Amino acid sequence: MHDEIKTTVVTAGDKAFAWGTLLLVASMRKNGMRHPIVVGAMDWAGDMKARARAMGGVTIRELPSSRQCVACQKPMLMGCDDVQTEWVCWADSDAAFVGDCSEWLVGDDPDEIVVRTYSPPPPLLTAERLAVWRRDVEALCGKALPESRLGDTTVNNPFIVLHRRWRPFLERWRVQTERVIAPDVVTPWQKDSAYFQTDESVLGSLLCFDPDAPKVTANYKANGSVDKTRYFAHFAYNPKPWQMWNAHSLKWRDVVFPVVDWMVEKGIVGRGDLPIPLRRSWWWASRAAVPLAPWAWRAMKLKKKIFGA
Ligand SMILES: [Mn+2]
Numbered sequence: 001m002h003d004e005i006k007t008t009v010v011t012a013g014d015k016a017f018a019w020g021t022l023l024l025v026a027s028m029r030k031n032g033m034r035h036p037i038v039v040g041a042m043d044w045a046g047d048m049k050a051r052a053r054a055m056g057g058v059t060i061r062e063l064p065s066s067r068q069c070v071a072c073q074k075p076m077l078m079g080c081d082d083v084q085t086e087w088v089c090w091a092d093s094d095a096a097f098v099g100d101c102s103e104w105l106v107g108d109d110p111d112e113i114v115v116r117t118y119s120p121p122p123p124l125l126t127a128e129r130l131a132v133w134r135r136d137v138e139a140l141c142g143k144a145l146p147e148s149r150l151g152d153t154t155v156n157n158p159f160i161v162l163h164r165r166w167r168p169f170l171e172r173w174r175v176q177t178e179r180v181i182a183p184d185v186v187t188p189w190q191k192d193s194a195y196f197q198t199d200e201s202v203l204g205s206l207l208c209f210d211p212d213a214p215k216v217t218a219n220y221k222a223n224g225s226v227d228k229t230r231y232f233a234h235f236a237y238n239p240k241p242w243q244m245w246n247a248h249s250l251k252w253r254d255v256v257f258p259v260v261d262w263m264v265e266k267g268i269v270g271r272g273d274l275p276i277p278l279r280r281s282w283w284w285a286s287r288a289a290v291p292l293a294p295w296a297w298r299a300m301k302l303k304k305k306i307f308g309a
Contacts, residue, residue, distance in 0.1 A: 007087040007105040012040030018048040019242035020093040027096035030262040038082045071188040079170035092158035099230035104222040113214040114161035121153035124196045132194035133205035144209040154204030158234040177202045245286045246293035
């Protein structure tokens with residue numbers, strides 16, 4: 001990319017997502033994306049921070065150790081002073097860029113937010129929950145639109161691009177997240193809450209009902225809809241590829257391993273430092289264990305619930 005760099009990429013993870021974050025950062029550098037990167041890191045080991053910094057242009061912002069989910073720090077990080085560029089891009093740390101995606105890191109229109117809408121709408125978004133969103137937006141802003149701008153749907157936010165003119169909007173998103181998400185919420189998925197996808201649902205509520213919110217782009221391009229060789233690959237399903245491969249993530253094998261190879265080649269990590277699922281030589285075992293992934297994930301969650309780690 002020869003154009004001036006206009007965007008800072010922001011991501012975050014607790015220690016369970018440190019390897020994912022390294023993959024994300026490495027995928028950018030491997031593909032020639034030289035953008036500054038801000039990483040919100042919660043409880044990371046020193047060597048993981050050193051590896052991230054070794055890729056260049058990476059600022060680490062320590063997140064206070066807490067039980068509240070890291071995803072809720074998204075609006076704070078996107079609006080923080082380490083972001084000095086005209087645009088900011090949020091990228092989830094369970095993801096990788098495929099190809100040079102620089103073009104997708106700047107929006108077509110500074111008045112719009114680049115974020116994907118759910119189609120079809122998530123089943124958990126009932127009319128009752130939309131009414132709660134509207135009521136809460138009205139309490140925050142002192143006003144709210146009578147009808148949702150997004151109809152019966154909302155947004156899915158692993159990848160966001162926003163112009164810095166929307167910093168006051170990021171601040172409203174941050175404050176509302178603090179108001180409506182309990183401080184002891186650990187994981188982003190809260191199916192019994194009106195804010196069932198925590199930070200994402202709060203963003204959705206504002207985009208639906210805040211009269212001063214940016215308009216959602218009708219032209220989301222980072223998913224490969226415009227160019228199948230340049231896209232944002234979001235791993236989504238648990239467990240994540242660096243924890244254990246599963247039936248959904250197998251398709252990302254040829255996205256993940258070239259990035260791992262690049263990190264080893266550049267001396268960012270040694271092969272022996274890699275978690276087993278990221279070792280090519282163990283692929284046969286990783287592949288064979290796929291049917292066990294849903295059970296292993298349940299066991300991991302239970303362990304976290306009991307031991308908090
Ligand atoms: Mn994600």
